[in-house]
Amino acid sequence: MVVFCFLVDQTRKIKRTKPVAGSCSRCRRGASVADIVTTTRFCYVPIYWRSHKAIICTFCGATLKTYS
DSSP states (O other): OOOOOOOEEEEEEEEEEEEEEEEOTTTOOEEEEEEEEEEEEETTEEEEEEEEEEEEETTTOOEEEEEO
16 A cells, blocks of 8 residues: 655745735724745745735734735
């Protein structure tokens, strides 16, 4: 019997945030624009990373809009 174990994970790190005018549509709290780096790893070796901007809620953490 052959068993395959794939260790794949994806981490998201917020590098920088800046307050933005407006509020979250879910909880009506403040929002901020953030520079986010997403890294995909296979067996603990990074194989893909992407940097993008997103508007996120400062209270509930929901991603409201993503920019490439």
